[in-house]
Amino acid sequence: MSVIFRKNLEKFITLNDQNFDEVLQYFDHKTIKKKQNLMEEGDYCSEIYFVEQGCLRMFFIKENGLEQTTEFAIEQWWMTDNFSFERRLPTTFYIQAVEPTTVLSINNDKREALFKIHPIMEQYFRMVYQRSYAASQRRIRYLYEFTREELYFHFEGQYPEFVQRIPQYMLASFLGFTPEYLSEIRSKRRS
Amino acid sequence: MSVIFRKNLEKFITLNDQNFDEVLQYFDHKTIKKKQNLMEEGDYCSEIYFVEQGCLRMFFIKENGLEQTTEFAIEQWWMTDNFSFERRLPTTFYIQAVEPTTVLSINNDKREALFKIHPIMEQYFRMVYQRSYAASQRRIRYLYEFTREELYFHFEGQYPEFVQRIPQYMLASFLGFTPEYLSEIRSKRRS
Numbered sequence: 001m002s003v004i005f006r007k008n009l010e011k012f013i014t015l016n017d018q019n020f021d022e023v024l025q026y027f028d029h030k031t032i033k034k035k036q037n038l039m040e041e042g043d044y045c046s047e048i049y050f051v052e053q054g055c056l057r058m059f060f061i062k063e064n065g066l067e068q069t070t071e072f073a074i075e076q077w078w079m080t081d082n083f084s085f086e087r088r089l090p091t092t093f094y095i096q097a098v099e100p101t102t103v104l105s106i107n108n109d110k111r112e113a114l115f116k117i118h119p120i121m122e123q124y125f126r127m128v129y130q131r132s133y134a135a136s137q138r139r140i141r142y143l144y145e146f147t148r149e150e151l152y153f154h155f156e157g158q159y160p161e162f163v164q165r166i167p168q169y170m171l172a173s174f175l176g177f178t179p180e181y182l183s184e185i186r187s188k189r190r191s
Numbered sequence: 192m193s194v195i196f197r198k199n200l201e202k203f204i205t206l207n208d209q210n211f212d213e214v215l216q217y218f219d220h221k222t223i224k225k226k227q228n229l230m231e232e233g234d235y236c237s238e239i240y241f242v243e244q245g246c247l248r249m250f251f252i253k254e255n256g257l258e259q260t261t262e263f264a265i266e267q268w269w270m271t272d273n274f275s276f277e278r279r280l281p282t283t284f285y286i287q288a289v290e291p292t293t294v295l296s297i298n299n300d301k302r303e304a305l306f307k308i309h310p311i312m313e314q315y316f317r318m319v320y321q322r323s324y325a326a327s328q329r330r331i332r333y334l335y336e337f338t339r340e341e342l343y344f345h346f347e348g349q350y351p352e353f354v355q356r357i358p359q360y361m362l363a364s365f366l367g368f369t370p371e372y373l374s375e376i377r378s379k380r381r382s
Binding site: 060082083085086115122126130132134136139144145176 | 251253259261273274276277310316317322324325326331335336367
């Protein structure tokens with residue numbers, strides 16, 4: 001039983017207890033320690049992950065050897081390298097646990113089988129992707145629209161729980177700052 | 192009959208002639224002149240558009256009054272402000288025809304009705320959003336990874352037909368360049 005997954009499904013679709021139990025059987029539970037990688041560059045990205053508890057981040061290694069975080073996922077968020085997942089290709093990203101994390105995972109073949117038996121899951125994933133795409137459409141706009149300082153305050157206003165939870169150097173990387181620049185912005189506001 | 196829409200549907204799903212005709216009845220045809228707006232800031236963004244012929248761009252007006260292009264859509268691409276479409280809110284974007292364009296459009300209520308009668312369309316739109324989200328995930332990565340010059344050459348390599356079709360000042364805006372910077376990059380390569 002996964003109360004949080006059921007809660008998430010019920011945002012978009014209705015499933016009775018028996019159908020929910022059947023759907024759940026297509027998923028695996030995984031527990032990841034803090035800083036452990038769930039996926040690494042070169043791996044076949046065959047699974048998609050739903051965060052039940054904890055926090056994941058996705059990053060890639062830049063030419064200068066530094067990690068660049070591109071996404072975070074907390075409870076009820078899905079994460080994978082969608083391009084590699086669909087095309088069954090090796091990924092160029094890493095997915096790592098920021099905190100001790102538990103996820104539900106499903107691979108591409110199992111998900112196809114699930115869609116055949118429970119076609120209502122097409123509607124669920126249509127809504128998941130529709131929202132994810134809408135969010136990234138807005139994110140791209142903000143990258144054009146905001147200064148780096150505005151980007152931070154906007155992010156803080158929209159996701160206050162993140163700013164509390166995530167180490168500052170990861171947040172800085174995600175926003176494209178140095179950690180020094182981030183602490184400068186934050187101290188300016190306090191003064 | 193819309194040959195190109197059927198071709199696009201058949202990338203993901205199978206529909207016989209009768210079902211395709213039924214599906215098509217939920218859509219309207221619209222013809223938009225070059226530079227005409229299909230959607231403007233403040234409009235209720237109630238429709239989603241499929242380009243049959245031509246080219247659309249999405250932009251917003253920056254604080255300095257300039258237009259910032261964030262997306263293009265050519266044949267077989269879908270476009271809308273997805274956040275406003277789902278939440279039935281006024282949009283903060285414009286959608287404009289770059290060339291004389293014909294689209295198929297469907298509003299939110301009609302699409303819900305279509306999903307009820309032809310649930311296979313859930314699968315189709317799940318795939319449309321899955322790919323769109325995967326593309327924006329990669330686009331966000333490129334914004335972190337590439338210099339502005341690399342961004343241009345990457346875009347040219349991936350979408351050569353765009354670089355031919357789209358006025359240079361729009362392409363420059365989309366890439367976050369001035370038109371002067373774009374012609375500098377292009378002349379550097381030729382030399």
